[in-house]
Amino acid sequence: MEFKRITGDRRLYWQLLLLGDEQPELVSRYLSKGELYALYDPGLVAVAVVCDQGSGICELKNLAVDPAFQKQGYGHRFLEFLTDLYAASFHTMLVGTGGTPRILRFYERCGFSYSHKIPHFFFDNYDHPIVEDGILLEDMFYLKKDLTQKSS
Numbered sequence: 001m002e003f004k005r006i007t008g009d010r011r012l013y014w015q016l017l018l019l020g021d022e023q024p025e026l027v028s029r030y031l032s033k034g035e036l037y038a039l040y041d042p043g044l045v046a047v048a049v050v051c052d053q054g055s056g057i058c059e060l061k062n063l064a065v066d067p068a069f070q071k072q073g074y075g076h077r078f079l080e081f082l083t084d085l086y087a088a089s090f091h092t093m094l095v096g097t098g099g100t101p102r103i104l105r106f107y108e109r110c111g112f113s114y115s116h117k118i119p120h121f122f123f124d125n126y127d128h129p130i131v132e133d134g135i136l137l138e139d140m141f142y143l144k145k146d147l148t149q150k151s152s
């Protein structure tokens with residue numbers, strides 16, 4: 001398994017990025033200021049984007065594992081890599097999610113806990129309804145992880 005910071009052509013990763021976030025304009029916006037990472041094993045398995053939000057806070061803007069490789073521990077390992085990496089320069093990592101039980105449980109098992117929510121975010125920022133696990137997403141739920149505490 002290998003983690004790579006991607007600085008060249010990002011088109012290769014576009015399909016996976018859209019799996020993590022269905023709104024191309026939003027992906028383009030944070031991709032232009034964020035850092036893109038890819039997980040290979042040995043082919044491309046997953047992508048992630050992290051942005052500096054200032055004041056020692058970074059935000060995981062996108063995390064997507066190829067459906068053929070989900071539920072094999074790659075998501076967890078990728079998050080572990082990213083939190084270890086960003087702990088060198090940031091005290092907190094945030095992640096925004098639609099708040100479906102499966103995704104909330106995934107992040108909670110990775111050491112994240114509820115921070116706050118932005119009401120109607122998906123209605124206001126997406127040009128079509130976003131449905132995840134049969135649930136229509138409305139509010140954006142933010143979870144946070146304290147990067148100063150070494151995870152177990």
Ligand SMILES: CC(C)(COP(=O)(O)OP(=O)(O)OC[C@H]1O[C@@H](n2cnc3c(N)ncnc32)[C@H](O)[C@@H]1OP(=O)(O)O)[C@@H](O)C(=O)NCCC(=O)NCCS
Pocket residue numbers: 019020021063064065066069070071072073074075076077096097098102103105106109
């Ligand atoms: C959310 C997402 C990133 C998780 O990635 P993943 O690689 O499937 O995550 P993991 O395999 O590490 O963990 C997922 C579940 O599989 C389980 N799992 C891990 N390895 C396993 C194995 N070998 N056998 C069976 N189950 C396993 C984990 O226990 C975990 O269960 P939990 O969530 O109840 O704790 C992935 O589903 C995804 O890309 N979804 C689409 C995009 C998306 O929704 N991104 C998040 C936006 S906020």
